[in-house]
Amino acid sequence: MVVYIIKRLLIAIPVLLILIVSTFILMYAAPGSPFATERGIPPAVLANLQAQYGLDQPFHIQIWRYVVGVVTEFDFGPSFIYRDQDVNDLIGQGFPVTLTYGFWSFLVAVIVGGSLGILAAVRHNTWLDYLAVGVSIGAQVLPNFVLAPILVLTFTLWLGWLPGGGWQGGQWQFVILPVIALSTSFMASIARISRASMLEVLTSNYIRTARAKGLPMRRVIFRHALKPALLPVISYLGPAFVGMITGSVVIDIYFSTGGIGQFFVASALNRDYGVMMGITILLGALTIFFNLLVDVLYAWIDPKIRY
Amino acid sequence: MFATKSVADDLAGAAPVKGRSLWADARARFLRNRAAVAGLIVLLLVAAFALIGPLIAPWNNEDIDWNVLGNVAQGGRPSLETGHWFGTDALGRDLFARTVQGTQISLLVGIVGALISVIVGTLYGAIAGYFGGRIDNVMMRIVDVLMSIPYMFVLILLLVVFGRSLLMLFIGIGLISWLDMARIARGQTLTLKGKAYIEAAVATGVRPFTIILRHIIPNLLGVVIVYATLLVPSMIIYESFISFLGLGVQEPLTSWGALINDGASEMNNGTLWMLLAPLFFFVITLFGFFFVGDGLRDALDPKDR
Numbered sequence: 001m002v003v004y005i006i007k008r009l010l011i012a013i014p015v016l017l018i019l020i021v022s023t024f025i026l027m028y029a030a031p032g033s034p035f036a037t038e039r040g041i042p043p044a045v046l047a048n049l050q051a052q053y054g055l056d057q058p059f060h061i062q063i064w065r066y067v068v069g070v071v072t073e074f075d076f077g078p079s080f081i082y083r084d085q086d087v088n089d090l091i092g093q094g095f096p097v098t099l100t101y102g103f104w105s106f107l108v109a110v111i112v113g114g115s116l117g118i119l120a121a122v123r124h125n126t127w128l129d130y131l132a133v134g135v136s137i138g139a140q141v142l143p144n145f146v147l148a149p150i151l152v153l154t155f156t157l158w159l160g161w162l163p164g165g166g167w168q169g170g171q172w173q174f175v176i177l178p179v180i181a182l183s184t185s186f187m188a189s190i191a192r193i194s195r196a197s198m199l200e201v202l203t204s205n206y207i208r209t210a211r212a213k214g215l216p217m218r219r220v221i222f223r224h225a226l227k228p229a230l231l232p233v234i235s236y237l238g239p240a241f242v243g244m245i246t247g248s249v250v251i252d253i254y255f256s257t258g259g260i261g262q263f264f265v266a267s268a269l270n271r272d273y274g275v276m277m278g279i280t281i282l283l284g285a286l287t288i289f290f291n292l293l294v295d296v297l298y299a300w301i302d303p304k305i306r307y
Numbered sequence: 308m309f310a311t312k313s314v315a316d317d318l319a320g321a322a323p324v325k326g327r328s329l330w331a332d333a334r335a336r337f338l339r340n341r342a343a344v345a346g347l348i349v350l351l352l353v354a355a356f357a358l359i360g361p362l363i364a365p366w367n368n369e370d371i372d373w374n375v376l377g378n379v380a381q382g383g384r385p386s387l388e389t390g391h392w393f394g395t396d397a398l399g400r401d402l403f404a405r406t407v408q409g410t411q412i413s414l415l416v417g418i419v420g421a422l423i424s425v426i427v428g429t430l431y432g433a434i435a436g437y438f439g440g441r442i443d444n445v446m447m448r449i450v451d452v453l454m455s456i457p458y459m460f461v462l463i464l465l466l467v468v469f470g471r472s473l474l475m476l477f478i479g480i481g482l483i484s485w486l487d488m489a490r491i492a493r494g495q496t497l498t499l500k501g502k503a504y505i506e507a508a509v510a511t512g513v514r515p516f517t518i519i520l521r522h523i524i525p526n527l528l529g530v531v532i533v534y535a536t537l538l539v540p541s542m543i544i545y546e547s548f549i550s551f552l553g554l555g556v557q558e559p560l561t562s563w564g565a566l567i568n569d570g571a572s573e574m575n576n577g578t579l580w581m582l583l584a585p586l587f588f589f590v591i592t593l594f595g596f597f598f599v600g601d602g603l604r605d606a607l608d609p610k611d612r
Contacts, residue, residue: 015452023461026468141593143544145551145564149571149582157574246459250551254571264460265552268467276467280460 005296012288019284020070020277024063027273053078066277076278079267087278090263095282097167098248098259101175105183105244113187114233117194121202121229122221132191139188144247148181148254165256178251186240193236198229227301234298238291245283333529336606343602349595353588357414360407366391369559371400394580396569405561406584412562413543414592416476420542421535423481428488429531433523435489436496437515447493450486458483459548466554473556480545484538491534495527529607536600540593547589563589 041049050056054065069075076087120132142150155177156164168174201207202225210220252261260279267275337343393402435446462479469475499505500523508518547564549555556562563585570582 018452023464026464029468137594137597140597141540141590143548145548146567146586146589149567149574152571153574153579153582242458246548249459250548253552264463265554268463268554271467276464280464283460 001296001299004299005292008292008295012292015288016281016285017067020067020281021063023277023280024066027277028059028062070281076281077274079272079275087274090275091260091278091282094252094258094260094263097257098252098261101178101182101251101257101259102244102248104175104179105186106241108179109183109186109190109240109244110233110237112183113190114194114230116187117191117196117233118198118221118226118229120191120195121198122217124199124202129195132195136188136191136195139184143185144181145250145254147184148177148250151177151181152254165254167255167257174255174257178255178257181254182244182247182251186243189240190233190236194229194233197232198225201225201229231298231302234294234301238294241290241294242287245287329529333603333606337602340602340605342598343605346595346598346602349591350599353410353592353595354414356588357407357410360403360410364401364404364407366401366404369400371398393584394578396566396573396581402566402581402584405566406588409561409563409566409585410588410592412473412556412560413546413564413589416473416480416546416562417539417543419477420480420484420545421538423477424484424488424538424542425531425535427481428485429492429524429527430519431485432489432492432494433496433519433527436493437500437519437523439497439500443493447490450489453483454486459545462545462549463552463554466549471554471557473560476546476549476555480542484542488531488534488538491530492527495530496523499523499526533600533604533607536596536603540596540600543589543593543596 047056054062057065066077069077076091078086079090116132116135120129123129152164155162162173162177164177166174207220207225210224211217215224248259249261249264251257252259253265256262260282263275264279266272267279391401391403393406396402396405431446431450435443462483465479465482466475505518505522508522513521543563546555546562547567550562550564551568553565553568555565566585567582567589570579570585573581
């Protein structure tokens, strides 16, 4: 197990380096400049600016400096637009917000989705099952950027129960709508996956044996059926995590929550290369790390897997 | 004696038994599935809307109705008299024409994205699965690496760096969409590889690439088609997501995501039709693809028989 974890970590390092280098090359190749203005800057000033940010150096020196800065000091360099802040400051501002509603969304999606799916399978072909299937099909066609306006329309404009945006340090009223908008489609997927796998498990021979022994249904489900039924859900957690990170961009824009997604799109429009690269690398690293975590969890739970 | 003879005569006179191919079987199963057929009809209607819409729309999608401008909440309502069947957008442009145009772009992106993924992914997966060993290992590691990158951010990066255009959108979506398909095709190829007819092909000296193209890929088609129908809606969602962020196709071109975004930002002004018209087409199309995909899976998946 330990060997496996170490091996996976060793694979993660080159992947991360490839990500850093390729985003840097992309940014380097990009036309346009963060310093371009409508009036144009005198060449001397521009040269000074570029020297200030190290943009006058040859390519290999720039990329070496950047990679070394990121790897050794976790320094993503300066922002080219917000002159008094560097990328770390912006990420430091936005990341706790993203993490807060992301964490809750993930929890809601897994717990609500998982129990909905299990319940639907246990009560197969009852109204509960149909309800769960209906909800998950409905949620599938409502990705977060569609759901967000509908939620605001309903709960803010018509009912007036919840604020339609803002963060206010993460008070609960401001967290609810972003969490619902972000978690619903993943909740639906998890419900569908766990229902299908639970149905499969419940018809398997060892469950029939357990029931034939006269074990109460509750015990059969929790002790025997639950663990194997949740394995496909665990392998879905990786893609769900990536999807939620992507969706956080919509949440940040739509609800003005101030997470890093907001900075990402703003920097994309402003050609603020430093911020874009910083956020891409940070999220890439997070994704790689999370996938590692999921794989380890899977290997730990599934006795069939030997590494 | 007589009885036997008549049976024999009957048999001789009867029309030869018609074999049912896999595809005829699948078609019959698909047509029995009501939800799938309804989904297919919805999709055909949406396609007809995208194709015929421009011919019947009284307004052009770029023209501004100056009578409406400044008074969109009242004058821009959906009505038959003004010719704005779906109303107008905030700038006084006819929403029917714009929705038609957005539908064209969204469907195009969905179908082209799925096509790229089918072609690249199937070939890649089949090659990796067929050759196996080290080639397989390296090829699938590459897929793993690409999968662990938050591709949406890379796609946005690409759009920013190389400029926003439909071509760039296709390339960007094509770059990421084939990964899942490659995995599925590889898994399926691994099970096909052991089949006797592949062995026979190898034994008669057919070259590997001919085997892949002639014997492996046709047998992958069932799985690939099912997955491709489910891929089209996810491509549409990707594109809409990008457009929602304002990074997709550029005005005056539009797409469902861009229209939904426009409608959502005008929600406070009592002009709900701007949100509802594109949302309606978006939702029914996704429903249609999901139902057709499920129906195809039930019809083609040999496991469920």
